[in-house]
Amino acid sequence: MSPDAPVSLALPFGAIGLVGGWLTADRFLLPDRSFHCLLAGVTPVVAGLLGHYLTGRIGGVGSGRAVGANGPGWANGPGWANGPGWADGPGRWTRRGPIAASLLVLWAIVVAGVVNGMTVGLVLGPAGMILGAPFGAVCSLPFVPALAVVLLAANRVGRARAGSIVARADRRAVGSATAAVIAVAALMTPVLFERPAAPEVGRFVAALGIAVVGALFVVDAVALAKVLTLPWRQMGAGEAGDGGVDEVEAAAMMEERGETIDLGLGDEVQVEVVRPTHAYRGAPQIARVVRGSRERAAGALRAGLARGGIALAIGAGLWGGPWT
Secondary structure, eight states: OOOOOOOOOHHHHHHHHHHHHHHHHHHHTSSHHHHHHHHHHHHHHHHHHHHHHTTTSOOOTTSSSSOOOOOOOOGOOSSSSSOSSSSSOOOOTGGGGGGHHHHHHHHHHHHHHHHHHHHHHHGGGGHHHOOOHHHHHHHHHHHHHHHHHHHHHHHHTTBBBBBBBHHHHHHHHHHHHHHHHHHHHHHHHHHHHHOOOHHHHHHHHHHHHHHHHHHHHHHHHHHHHHTTTOOOOOOOOTOOOOSOOOHHHHHHHHHHHTTTOOSSOOOOEEEEEEOSSSSSSOOOEEEEEEEHHHHHHHHHHHHHHHHHHHHHHHHHHHTTTOOO
């Protein structure tokens, strides 16, 4: 099975842009409400386009192994199979190393800020566009750490096989990171700004973000519990299990019966064999086949839970401070 496809960053970036544009407009207390609405309206569009642009350039760490010829179209490219595609293992920018990738992302965010500022300044004519360019560049800097959190989560998408337990957790982590960033930004508003225009709206947004992080935390905890409670009997290639069932036969049977559990990391194969309970003894039956390393999958899920727990702790701490 191929590595997981990238998760679109258009919606996460757009959501952060919506909240960021609203906070920026509140910060400057613009007397003309049309500029307020324009800034809060244009920013999520530009941020969403930035997310779409970065989707194929960041991510796929750990997925840089060949999927064979004629693999899925998104995974075809030099170093994989023959054919064009965005993925040559990790994302195009990720493969250049963390420093180069960070600088390229910073450049993209600042350029998006310049475009955003010039678009908002367009209502004032050429002079407004000229003034909007540096204004947008400066205002883009607070977005860097917020978007970096989401990009770090997206960078892990692709390390596990598509549809596996770890792959689904990695994709959920992008949404969790987005919700956490939005919640923290909304909760920090009273600290950073003397008098936010609509504190009740900020509190509602923060509560919604914390609720999303908490819900996804529970889902990940259930996934970890499932991995840890799986029956574990590893079978090597050609090894005879109970009833003489080897790895190849088990895989063939599970492919037909559709009872395979893929952890996503590692190529080990484990089977659960059950014996007949009726009076007439028959051959042992395979209940399910588990593919992947339980240790690696559990480690990845624990790390995700730790990140979610940290986000919830920060949210709880801010909730009890700035709003009192």
